[in-house]
Amino acid sequence: MAESPIIEIKDVSKIFKLQDQTITALSGANLSIAKGEFICLIGASGCGKSTLLRIMAGFEKPSSGEALMWGKPIGGPDPSRGMVFQDYALFPWLSVRDNIAFGPIARGLSGGEVRATVDKFIDLVGLQKFATAYPHQLSGGMKQRVAIARVLANDAELVLMDEPFGALDAMTRERLQDELLEIWERTKLTVVFVTHSVEEAIFLAGRVVVMTPGPGRIESDNALELARPRDVASPEFNDIRRVLGAKLHSHHSKVASAPAAA
Amino acid sequence: MLWRRLKPTALALIVPLLLLAFWQVATTNQWTLLIPTPYQVGEYMVDFAVGGIYDDAYSGTLLTHLLASMSRVYGGFALAALFALPIGLLIGRLPVARMLLDPFLQIMRPIPVTAWLPLSMILFGLGAKSAFALVCLGAFYPILLNTIFGVRAVDPKLFEAASMLGCRGNAQFYKVVLPAAVPSIFTGLRLGLGLAWFVIVVGEMTGVPQGLGAVIMDGRTLSRTELVICGMIVIGVAGYISDRVVVAIGNRLLRWSPNHHG
Numbered sequence: 001m002a003e004s005p006i007i008e009i010k011d012v013s014k015i016f017k018l019q020d021q022t023i024t025a026l027s028g029a030n031l032s033i034a035k036g037e038f039i040c041l042i043g044a045s046g047c048g049k050s051t052l053l054r055i056m057a058g059f060e061k062p063s064s065g066e067a068l069m070w071g072k073p074i075g076g077p078d079p080s081r082g083m084v085f086q087d088y089a090l091f092p093w094l095s096v097r098d099n100i101a102f103g104p105i106a107r108g109l110s111g112g113e114v115r116a117t118v119d120k121f122i123d124l125v126g127l128q129k130f131a132t133a134y135p136h137q138l139s140g141g142m143k144q145r146v147a148i149a150r151v152l153a154n155d156a157e158l159v160l161m162d163e164p165f166g167a168l169d170a171m172t173r174e175r176l177q178d179e180l181l182e183i184w185e186r187t188k189l190t191v192v193f194v195t196h197s198v199e200e201a202i203f204l205a206g207r208v209v210v211m212t213p214g215p216g217r218i219e220s221d222n223a224l225e226l227a228r229p230r231d232v233a234s235p236e237f238n239d240i241r242r243v244l245g246a247k248l249h250s251h252h253s254k255v256a257s258a259p260a261a262a
Numbered sequence: 263m264l265w266r267r268l269k270p271t272a273l274a275l276i277v278p279l280l281l282l283a284f285w286q287v288a289t290t291n292q293w294t295l296l297i298p299t300p301y302q303v304g305e306y307m308v309d310f311a312v313g314g315i316y317d318d319a320y321s322g323t324l325l326t327h328l329l330a331s332m333s334r335v336y337g338g339f340a341l342a343a344l345f346a347l348p349i350g351l352l353i354g355r356l357p358v359a360r361m362l363l364d365p366f367l368q369i370m371r372p373i374p375v376t377a378w379l380p381l382s383m384i385l386f387g388l389g390a391k392s393a394f395a396l397v398c399l400g401a402f403y404p405i406l407l408n409t410i411f412g413v414r415a416v417d418p419k420l421f422e423a424a425s426m427l428g429c430r431g432n433a434q435f436y437k438v439v440l441p442a443a444v445p446s447i448f449t450g451l452r453l454g455l456g457l458a459w460f461v462i463v464v465g466e467m468t469g470v471p472q473g474l475g476a477v478i479m480d481g482r483t484l485s486r487t488e489l490v491i492c493g494m495i496v497i498g499v500a501g502y503i504s505d506r507v508v509v510a511i512g513n514r515l516l517r518w519s520p521n522h523h524g
Contacts (some may be wrong), residue, residue, distance in 0.1 A: 059422055077425040089419040093441040093518045103427035106437070136520035154427055 007033040012065035014051050024215035025051040038191045040205035048216020049194045057083045057160050082151030084161040088143040090135040096146050097131045103154035121149040141172035161193045198244050212251035220247050298488045306488040330472035338397025339458040346402050350409025375400045375461045392468035400461035401454035408450025412443030445519045452508050459501035
């Protein structure tokens with residue numbers, strides 16, 4: 001494993017100033033991600049998981065520390081790092097086809113290349129019948145499929161997902177989780193997936209990064225050795241769930257015993 | 263089945279028919295002597311439209327006056343759109359433009375078109391130019407304000423989505439801001455056109471020989487109330503039809519927008 005990591009987060013902190021308050025959203029985070037990994041960031045709200053993801057996307061700059069991709073500082077958003085938002089952020093005035101074509105067109109591909117790329121990824125997410133539909137005519141699950149296809153059509157090396165299935169019903173979520181794993185296995189993409197569901201994290205990830213709030217920081221980094229496909233009802237699955245659940249809530253006792261420092 | 267189809271029309275007719283009945287009762291009982299009966303007005307409307315009954319100066323001139331007014335309504339409206347759209351885009355997108363123009367326009371906005379009549383006649387002379395200017399002024403503010411609102415209310419997520427797909431800087435104006443603002447701009451244009459019809463009578467107080475406003479002003483001077491009422495009805499119907507056409511265009515153009523079906 002001499003290959004350098006695709007993403008390196010070195011001692012990254014992020015401080016937001018709101019009027020006269022300063023909020024430490026993320027404090028001293030270190031994380032290294034190898035190409036092809038599937039990583040879940042998990043934690044309660046305010047733990048900085050979304051901030052860390054947005055720093056990797058280039059939407060936010062670290063207040064201190066370094067965020068690197070292939071060893072170079074992340075300067076801003078880039079097609080090589082695609083983001084899938086919880087609330088989809090599809091362009092409502094564009095059809096499914098045109099939403100997926102947005103990136104390829106922005107990158108200056110020819111008409112034929114755009115068409116071929118769009119066809120390929122519409123097939124991949126199974127939306128052939130809805131190619132000409134507008135986002136408001138789609139269900140939440142279908143919208144998120146479009147958002148995923150839109151990122152993949154742009155040749156993203158790294159897919160960042162911010163609680164992408166959080167707004168979906170349980171059945172749809174399970175289907176999309178399966179589909180996402182299938183796509184990941186087939187394409188060998190690198191995925192960073194933010195969630196607050198322990199079960200979702202264990203089902204999907206090769207590594208689960210547990211984060212705790214007040215201030216947001218990385219509590220632990222847990223490699224999962226479970227074989228795929230994973231069975232959420234198996235005893236091994238439940239053992240991991242118990243361990244991670246305990247880590248997730250570890251800050252409660254600290255907060256309770258510590259003098260009001262936050 | 264049949265009732266369900268007819269219900270909207272039937273309900274829409276109730277209030278006008280009640281008004282008509284009240285008008286009939288009030289005039290036949292001679293509660294007022296200055297207002298003609300509905301029948302007289304109807305008869306005069308036919309004469310106004312095709313002539314052959316009274317054969318006075320206004321017989322058979324409806325189309326002439328309607329076309330004269332329409333040219334001012336649509337001309338003034340087009341002129342207003344020509345000014346309001348670019349200024350609105352500028353104010354909405356550039357803080358400097360907002361600081362420069364917004365206070366001034368906010369002070370000018372409450373001044374009614376009627377108040378501008380004398381100045382308009384001094385600046386643009388008696389006649390058609392003045393009428394254009396006043397109609398333009400009436401249509402200007404709704405287009406301006408809705409354009410500003412439209413470009414300012416773009417979901418910030420869409421900018422992030424565009425930039426991670428490779429569309430940055432000025433390209434975002436054409437690919438994100440403009441399409442996202444279209445529904446709002448469209449609402450502004452619809453309101454502006456409605457106001458153009460609304461102010462046409464004031465616009466045609468400037469001494470133009472033809473136009474529905476001119477007819478109403480003549481009717482007033484000559485104490486020919488039936489002429490006034492005919493002019494009012496034609497303006498109402500023409501404005502209504504004009505609005506329905508705009509709504510039909512909007513429904514087609516804004517198929518993608520879930521809340522734009524008038």
